[in-house]
Amino acid sequence: MNQPTDGPVPENNPSQPAHGGPPSYTFPGATEPVGLTDPSSSEGDAVPASPPRRRTSRALLVGGVATVLVLGVGGAVAIQQLSGSGPRPSDVLPGDTFGYVQVDIDPSAGQKLAAVRFLGKIPEIKDLESGDTRKKLWDLAVANSDDDCVKDFDFARDIDPWLGDRVGLGLRPGGTADDPNVVAALQVKDQDQAMSTLGRLADCSEGGDQVDLLAKDGYVLLTRHGQGDATLAAIDMGTLSQNATFSGDMAALGEQGVATTWWNVGPIAKELSSALLFGVRAPDAPQDLQGRVAAALRFDPGYAEIAGIARGFSGAAQSIQPVDGDLSELAALPDDTLAAVHVSGGEQLLDQAWPQLEKQLNDVASSSGMDDPLGEIEDELGLALPDDLKVLLGSSFTLALPDQEFGSDVPAIGAKVVTSDAQRAEEVVSTVEDASGAAGILTKSVDGDQLYVATTPDYVDRLKSGGNLGDTDGFKAALGDAADADYAVYVNLDRLEKLYLEEADGEARAALEAMRAIGISSTVTGQGEAAFAFRIVAN
Template identity: 35%
Template sequence: MSANNPPPGQDPERTTAYRGGWEQPQEPQQPYPPQQSYQQPYGQQVPQPGQEASYGQQPAYNPQAAYGQQPAYGAPHGGQPQQNWQQQSWPQQDQYAQQQQQQGWQQQDQYAQQGWQQQGPEGFGPPQPAKKGSRKGWLIAGAAALAVVLLGGGAVWAVGAIGGGGTQPNEVLPANAIAYARLDLDPAANQKLALFQLARKFTVTKGSFTGEDPRQALFNLVNESGEKKVDFAKDIDPWLGSRVGFAAVPSGKAEPDIAVAVQVKDQAQAKAGIAKLMDGDKYGIAFREDYALLSSTQALADKFAKGEATLAENSEFTDDMSAVGEEGVLSFWADMGGVAKLAPIPAEQAAGIEPIKDARFAGALRFDSAYVELAGQVRGAKGLTTGDLQAAGLGTLPATTAGALSISGLDQMITKQWSEIQKSATAGGGAEVQQLFEQAKSKFGLDLPGDLATVLGKNFMVALDSQGLDADQIKAGVRVATDPAKAQAVVDKIEKAMAASGQPAPQIAKVPGDGVFTAATSEEYAKKLAEEGTLGDSETFQTAIPDADEATFALFVDLDKVEKLYLQGLEGDDKANAQVLRAVGLSGKQSDTEANFSLRVLFN
């Protein structure tokens, strides 16, 4: 069973975000003009991004293909590659896809010999060189850090054959793990296709066909000092698979036991290669299915390998990952209660973490041809909110909005946690914070936390308009779901206090409404902000904020509308790559027991 493939009903050739019933799958978007096609290794062309609909009838593939073997696109068994896709009409393409589903793909022996060096339509460029560090380069630390190197180091690699099946690390790691992370260099087909398409958008990856094997990046990380005489091609490549899993397991002590699952292709070669790589460092190794299980001692490794129950049989884990949806290239999970037991919480902070002490957190990093998404879920919490929160409502802002932030429930959070906020400020040496509170009371005559809760309201929204930015005529404002009369009274207190002290009061236009208080930098924009806008009709907004109607918090920045502000200081490739960025969206929903979030970066 593969935990990597999309849930039932999800097209495995598409990437769609979904959140356990809070969001319906979004229809594929095709907002972009066709780009210049690129060549497959066998001389055949892949559809352009504007032709993504044809991916719904991809040729069948063999998920059991040997590591490093690439199916030949358009080459039936014993035959030659089909005619260039761009030389066919759409009906012919459909017929072509149907033919391939019946005939299957031919494995290329030559490609298997070449491995990762000439894979995919376009490689993804070499990684950043590993930094020099301590000699202790053993796999537990290396596996945990690899995700950061691969996904945050400025380089993205192509992946192997269209597949994503096979055993996952959670199927061999212990069921009582309190934390888990998985890096999959052989994800589902839709993830690979999306990675190929995204790579074409950036100059740093667009023209490269010889991206370094990401497995070799793991080797370089573990052998960062270069002192261990290990040759990747001879000692590592013959046995190393494409998946790595990391688990923290309760030990009964202050620190948990660590288990690392490394996918292998040959146990004997893996045992010899790992021994040479460890070079005398203490470790334990045992095997379970097609994974080598590594830990600090041989007793622990044997215990993990012989354990009957696995994390894949942990119902909380499987339910949480199902709620996250597609696991993409990187996924993670943690029992927050179990983790909290390892780190005693100071008494003054205990109340603040009470709602989440028994919760679990799960998430994934996944790709689409139009964006990259980091998604997460918190489940099993208690008392996160009181009652239903108001929708964030960013879609009701003016269509000309360049950026906006909306948060619901700040009023109840301030009121409910005010004593804890004051205690935390005092415990953390927050003399300045305490002084600020005192000035708010004495200088401005504010009643805390009541007046602060009124200003923040049931929903607090701040927006910046794109019009006027070129002329330095900033149009910005806030729209608060609150009692407008009480909000006006708070503003009057502040303005009166500033006038009494000789400070000029800011020129703010205020527009009270039915349960809404709006203030802005100009009368014109205040009225515009108070009205029902159409930002939600924008395709860019809909992609960046997929759950706009349900979200209780949201952040949206349309980079295309503000790029003039930051492109002026860029040149060459830096400018070209910055222009690829389209928008950023962060959104999510919070209830009494659950919370989720989606962070998306969109590309032109």
């Protein structure tokens, strides 16, 4: 059994406080020492950590297969007991973890029931509700594998006796952009059997990248080869759940649903800067970037959502202050609206963000040999920046697309703006229209403090007349609790599906037909803080 020692040992040494109490440590990216508290979940007997076992890359594949099993939310939530229990992956991952993802098929009772009701409306997932969903997913994974060795494993005999309900991934210091230091935590019901089976699965393949297998408090941890001892040492100094910043963010997030993620963007951006993403090398991150993002996948009987928060952001993001969000203009669109985008307080947000935006634009322009790009735009178009942009965004800006037959004609699309100077906003639109060579295409109408613009005169009239979009069931389900949002998007999938439904068939078509609407919203809630949500509504 291999016990690697060549991985970096964490530099965070505990120090004793002057007046007793728990030790404290500083994790990468933290702005102040973080106190250690008792883990929020400590059910079950602690199991002493076993020495790390070195395995081949097949162990990582095993972790991936197990993750697929745990991802069987659709049917598994219907057969689990109605109370989530046991430690979470964050209870066994090191406290210096700065990127975290957790999947849980044993969440709270309310989440289970809501997931069953929502997912039962989707034909492809509804079929998974009968029987053991984890076995079905295992069988699917094996069927798609070309490894005969893996196919020799039987779910009932080799997997089910030890596989738990939770899996987590943690990103830690010590990696590089091309080789990040990732730790996987797989919950197990029988630690010895899990280690044995995972080891045998790993032995199905020889060579390749190596990993360490560790046993810790009801979990099996998979790390890069050479990181096992360092990972255990870091855990002994404090777990992620004991990290006060992480636990505070989780408390602010609320219901963690069936999947949760948390990212401390400062150390992540620094460690993974210049990483390749889709073949494009990312730029270096600002040295002073700080902030965290947390999000959860949650269910309601009528919808699924990814809801999250951003906290502790500094720099340009810190300068953005809350505005008076109001979706009333969005809600007053015609009832047959197919899709719409709304921004509240755009003039205020632009005013706050302009210094940073101007600096970024000048930096980009200087690299191209331009001295004063904004000045050139102002001279060429006769605009005053940022004032004319602020007038155009106004206190409420709504872009809308009505239901229609799309063909060779120009599609109907329009906007309405509530602003302090609607006449000047119209002049700005005309100026941009003329400069683009499309003069006369848009119809414009000023009515008090409102400007209406559309590609057809008819749609301008319809925007002025308004409607009751906000009273429709799809809108209320998608955005009903985001009435004070700064930014919102609404899409009526029932009306949009005619554009793509004919291309789908069978179960895929039935699943698409089961979806009613999409709602996206975000709100600045304080200095350097925000809340956001992406919601998909079922019929």
